[in-house]
Amino acid sequence: MNDTAGVRLWNGAMLPTPGVFEIDPAHTTAGFVARHLMVTQVRGRFEKVEGTVHITEDPLESSATALIETGTITTGAAERDAHLRSPDFLDVEVYPTMRFESRSVHGGESGPKWSIVNGTMVRRRRVGGAGKFVCAGDLTIRGVTCPLELDVSIDGVKGDPWGGERLALSATGEIDREAYGMTWNVALEAGGWLVSQKIQIEIRAQAIRMT
Numbered sequence: 603m604n605d606t607a608g609v610r611l612w613n614g615a616m617l618p619t620p621g622v623f624e625i626d627p628a629h630t631t632a633g634f635v636a637r638h639l640m641v642t643q644v645r646g647r648f649e650k651v652e653g654t655v656h657i658t659e660d661p662l663e664s665s666a667t668a669l670i671e672t673g674t675i676t677t678g679a680a681e682r683d684a685h686l687r688s689p690d691f692l693d694v695e696v697y698p699t700m701r702f703e704s705r706s707v708h709g710g711e712s713g714p715k716w717s718i719v720n721g722t723m724v725r726r727r728r729v730g731g732a733g734k735f736v737c738a739g740d741l742t743i744r745g746v747t748c749p750l751e752l753d754v755s756i757d758g759v760k761g762d763p764w765g766g767e768r769l770a771l772s773a774t775g776e777i778d779r780e781a782y783g784m785t786w787n788v789a790l791e792a793g794g795w796l797v798s799q800k801i802q803i804e805i806r807a808q809a810i811r812m813t
Contacts, residue, residue, distance in 0.1 A: 608767060608811070609759045615733035618657045618759045623769045623809035625653040625668065630807040632670055637798030639790065646677035646686075653702075655769065655809050661707065666737065668702045690786035691779075697744045704739035707754075737773070743782040750775055752803070767811040775803040 608619035653668030
């Protein structure tokens with residue numbers, strides 16, 4: 603196994619050395635969670651994801667892009683998946699992909715949670731933590747582009763048995779599906795809606811170092 607992964611200590615966290623990483627679709631999950639009947643969670647994922655992560659000398663100048671094939675959505679129910687692919691939702695015949703492109707990265711702070719201000723112990727406001735960042739970018743679905751912030755965690759950098767180097771990361775966020783024109787819903791007699799307006803995003807990714 604290759605144990606010579608390129609890592610460095612930055613602000614209390616072990617991060618990759620600068621380079622370009624390509625997402626490994628076989629070890630990456632782009633998932634989502636929606637509420638059904640206001641109480642039950644429905645989980646799904648997209649099975650085809652590709653993208654690139656550029657790690658720079660200053661980690662806060664790093665960037666990422668991702669392209670997802672909308673037609674590969676799966677929730678474990680064929681009828682529901684067909685509806686999600688229809689014009690009511692993703693309209694995959696017209697919009698076969700969705701795209702995320704980052705604009706900025708911030709966070710990754712470390713240090714004590716508390717400090718003394720004017721003689722009083724005050725909790726410090728921190729964005730992220732060691733190895734944790736906020737990636738701000740733009741997500742395009744159905745031809746509509748809206749801002750999206752992802753909470754990103756660098757989970758590790760490891761050599762693999764084939765002499766390569768892999769970056770593991772996870773990210774979470776939230777979107778308003780109606781902002782992308784996916785407004786289909788059914789009102790419930792007891793109040794509320796069949797499908798939640800807010801959708802949670804859950805990403806678990808591996809990326810392979812190319813440079």
